[in-house]
Amino acid sequence: MSKLILNKINKLQDQIEQDVYGWTWYLITDHFKVEEITDLTKIQIDEVVEICDQFTIDLFETENRQPSEAETLIAYSLRSVVREWGYDNDDDELQDY
Numbered sequence: 001m002s003k004l005i006l007n008k009i010n011k012l013q014d015q016i017e018q019d020v021y022g023w024t025w026y027l028i029t030d031h032f033k034v035e036e037i038t039d040l041t042k043i044q045i046d047e048v049v050e051i052c053d054q055f056t057i058d059l060f061e062t063e064n065r066q067p068s069e070a071e072t073l074i075a076y077s078l079r080s081v082v083r084e085w086g087y088d089n090d091d092d093e094l095q096d097y
Helices: 009-032 044-059 070-088
Strands: none
Touching: 009 070, 044 070
């Protein structure tokens, strides 16, 4: 009998990241009632930045707390959405967020 081999873990990681990004994207576009992230106004994306910053602080700077992998992926995904908006709107500050 052959051994069970765990392979294609990178593909699984990519799929999980895509799922979390899609979840984050939908959460934001649904909340602000827009079709695309690029449809957000500067005020709206600033609200997303504020939420992301607070979420990140709560996750990584709370004493005796280890964030879950899902929370870490959500923080990463929120930042990706903000950077995407920054690139689409020529906002240098948010491109490097």
